[in-house]
Amino acid sequence: MTKIIITIVLLVTSQLFSQGQFEQGMGKAFALWGEGKNTEASAVFERIASAEKESWLPNYYVALVNTTTAFSTKDKDQMNALLTKAQSALDVELSKYPNNAELLVMQAMIHTAWISFDPMTNGMKLSGKVMELYGKAAHIEPNNPRVVLSKAEFEMGSARFFGTDIKPMCLEIDKSIELFATFKPQTVFHPKWGVDRALEVAKTCKK
């Protein structure tokens, strides 16, 4: 009897304790990211990932922080290092959840970063894969605003290149803005970014 009680007590306290730690840790990481301290934010997410094997969120943010940093880097060595880091963090979660639409979008973003890294080499090879990933994500969560936005934005890039009409993509961007308005993330830490980007892209449509 005593043993059981002790076990229960210990379990409950440790779980509560860890819940608190998760929230505290995530909160701290987001705060650092918000201050533009990307390396530190990525480090905190990485630590949380090592402690919380059940949640895909910490590694997702390791990938997201490093990929967005890579997009704004000019140094090719640094960009390669950042994208490699992002990819290895994402790989951990994608192998567990191959049908998670947010993770698929993340993978497409990493590929897109590689395309911008060296369009001549990577463009042909990866743009098909990016479209395939968005296609798969859209199939799983057709009303996820990030899926709709990212897919439309990527298609817009090549439509501009070939000088074809971008109107259908603009309609999709508008649709994503509507979806953002009603989108409710599962928890406060689930992905919810994108509306600012959508509004920005929508502006280029009006020009």
Added chain:
Amino acid sequence: MKTIITFLLFIVAIQSNAQTEISGKVTDEKGMVIPGANIYLEGTYDGASSDENGDFKFSTLETGTKVIVVSFLSFETFKKSIAVANFKNQTIKLRESVNALDAVIVTAGTFEAGDKARVSVLKPLDIVTTAGAAGDIIAALNTLPGTQTVGESGRLFVRGGEADETQTFVDGLRVAQPYGAAANNLPTRSRFSPFLFDGISFSTGGYSAEYGEALSSVLTLSTIDEPVQEQTDISLMTVGLGIGNTQKWNKNSLTFNAAYINLEPYQKLVPQAVDWNKPFQSLGGEMVYRYQFRNGLLKVYGAFEVARLDINQEDINQSEKVRFDLKNDNFYGNASYKGTFGDNWNLHTGLSYGLGLNKIGLNSNQITNSENAVHLKMKLGKKVTERIKISVGADYFVTDLDEDFTELQGETFNVGYQNSIVAAYAESDIFFSKKLAMKVGARASQTSLLDEFRLSPRASFAYKVSKNGQFSFAYGDFVQTPRADYIKYSGDFQSEKARHYILNFQHTKDGRLFRAEAYYKKYDDLVKFETPVAQFNSVFTNEGSGFAKGIDIFWRDNKTFKNTDYWVSYSYIDTERDYLNFPNQVTPSFVANHTLSLVTKHWIESWKSQIGFSYVLNSGRPYNNPNELEFMDGKTNAFQNLSFNWAYLLSQQKILYFSVSNIIGTDNVFGYQYANSPDMNGQFQRRAIGQPADRFFFVGFFWTISENKKTNQLENL
């Protein structure tokens, strides 16, 4: 009871409050501090980032033994079990990741093309967008330094070596008959459609112990692991039709293509200096099937080609033209598996089979031959640490040739041979640091026909001298069984030998690549005979020898001019050989001392077009003029060829393609055929061996049908 529980809870609480401090410093191997490194205990929230002095400090409630993890971009992640209680003021040295983009790589002798290569000299796309290459992998590689343009052959001649000194491998497995059928003195093409391959590695010497039976060069092609999407490709060309299709399922995929080529309509339109009874026509196809296992990939590749041609060729020794009628049937197939298992082990194994059937009519004489070639391969690799990789492997080659020569209403002579080679090799890749790397290995082989054992050591080193520049050095011994033309008559041979020394400098920066390579190559035990051509009663010896030395320079730049990519290759070679029936050591006829090529590609946005030019210039090639006393003393005029291509995107999936080779119409002469005996004035008459036509025009329409409307066959052109 209650007191016990309270007591226990109290103890738990006390323990939780017993915090331990962990502290230290993070530096690189040279002791320079690393700020911003992430230090934490694995499986916990406890950790910190190092400050600007590389110092870190954090407290933890953990006790006992835990794993401390230190990670930082571009460095190897550090992991170590520590006693939490006494880890204070420790210095952790991180090692630079040798996988970083700027780490040293062993490059001597090798040109990489493809996605997997870190420094790629050519991109897969280049094979198909190089003007004058017309989608032929070999023709595109012939724009790289170290190769010779041998217009009447179309094959790869590397650094003073004959074409058959290059071995070709697909997914690691040997291709015994890599070239298409052709008549004497007319260029052939590689059998492979560039469309199925995404990795090409072309080594001009000093290659790995994994490859054998090649004196000069190794060309390895890898088929695409995973096709991007389902699609159908249709091509309509002035020389024929093609179709391709890719299907994808959950774990497997299938790609096939087929092409029918018929040069007849084209040759009716554009007159040729060739007297065809029936111009070249062929039906060929390739397919790749892939199955993705959890930890590996199985690929099955198959290719077949049925080719026919019938031609009348001039011969200075015959008053009438010689009729050459060829039926060639070729099949090549392989199955390979590449996968990982256990603790950082990898396995690459496979089997290939090649069958070549020729039926040749020479006037009224007939030659039929069949060649069967098998290759079995097994390679095991183990990543011992991030810095040490070892691999061991074995090969088994069997070749069986059977040839009948039948005279009109006469006798039939049969020749042939069967040869099997067993080889084993071991090799190790070692990174001493991010700056210094080494690859050492050896290959042992036993050849049944020659009954001989050979051991060939190989070694290469690379040292990084600056952020963007590095030197490499390679050394190796190479052996090869003499070619079928000789061993079909006799088994009394030794392997031919070559030894390579290569010094390479490479500098890469921002879309620009410069490499210079100096080499010395020594040939020994080359086959000699005393008759005008090798024949059944020739007396063969292995007493030939030779050397080749030279400098190869390559420069590629896609940065300086907007939307323009260009590369320049220059090769200087000094080589002499005493082999075949040569009376003394001379430069063989396929060698030009100087070779220059310039390839440019320019994208014009407003025209939706890619326009490319290739220019090749060779100094003259030697030929033997029996009217002169000295052997091989003649020299042809310089060779030059300017080619142009234009790919126009009609829409995202439709491309119109136009190309013309030798725009300026230079009348290139490759060499001369001299009469066997002098005429009445005591002069040996001659005949020039030249191009079948001054220019070659090509128009094609390529259409891709797929869900994703973005891809097109620009890749395949």
